[in-house]
Amino acid sequence: EVQLVQSGAEVKESGESLKISCKGSGYSFTTHWIAWVRQMPGKGLEWMGIIYPGDSDTRYSPSFHGQVTISADKSISTAYLQWSSLKASDTAMYYCARLPGSSFYYPFDYWGQGTLVTVSS
Amino acid sequence: EIVLTQSPGTLSLSPGERATLSCRASQSLSSTSLAWYQQKPGQAPRLLIYDASRRATGIPDRFSGSGSGTDFTLTISRLEPEDFAVYYCQQYGSSPFTFGPGTKVDIK
Numbered sequence: 001e002v003q004l005v006q007s008g009a010e011v012k013e014s015g016e017s018l019k020i021s022c023k024g025s026g027y028s029f030t031t032h033w034i035a036w037v038r039q040m041p042g043k044g045l046e047w048m049g050i051i052y053p054g055d056s057d058t059r060y061s062p063s064f065h066g067q068v069t070i071s072a073d074k075s076i077s078t079a080y081l082q083w084s085s086l087k088a089s090d091t092a093m094y095y096c097a098r099l100p101g102s103s104f105y106y107p108f109d110y111w112g113q114g115t116l117v118t119v120s121s
Numbered sequence: 122e123i124v125l126t127q128s129p130g131t132l133s134l135s136p137g138e139r140a141t142l143s144c145r146a147s148q149s150l151s152s153t154s155l156a157w158y159q160q161k162p163g164q165a166p167r168l169l170i171y172d173a174s175r176r177a178t179g180i181p182d183r184f185s186g187s188g189s190g191t192d193f194t195l196t197i198s199r200l201e202p203e204d205f206a207v208y209y210c211q212q213y214g215s216s217p218f219t220f221g222p223g224t225k226v227d228i229k
Binding site: 035037044045046047050061062063097104105106107108111112114 | 122154156160166167168171177211214216220223
């Protein structure tokens, strides 16, 4: 069974750093792209970027480029999303999701349960 | 960047009724690289339709998708109580792979 299990909720202060995780299981982690999606409170879905764990090839949405870093450790089947200096506007639910193939021209077929990040100013 | 527009913003219907949701792209999508997702409160989104008209695994056949180019439609033939949710379209033919703002289907 394909599963993406994300790390737990975080409460941080503005200016702090943070790294959240997404662990894949039940499939070949290295041959499927992983995406990160933001959902601000009461708002819609925003595509942040994707990573191919096999070689760490990473693509970012222009809206998020330079604001976050996406990485992966294929040895433990885990993808990461990190911030070096959080802002209150980073408060949101963050989802990881899997693409069903080795190309990134695919929809997201499995999703993690989400990680709620709350940043106080 | 391809911008997706969804209409209506909210659709108020009764169980058993037909729901028709629209998604329009700011430019023509390569192939039919459009997906629909359902999201219920407190849950992650779930893939319903991909390639504009293919149902994802386990999705009931009351959900259907159609369209090409810039205009796409998600149809729910007869609404079940569990179908009241927010629906998002997403294009994955051109990076960044954008989502529409969503259509909320609520109970009339």
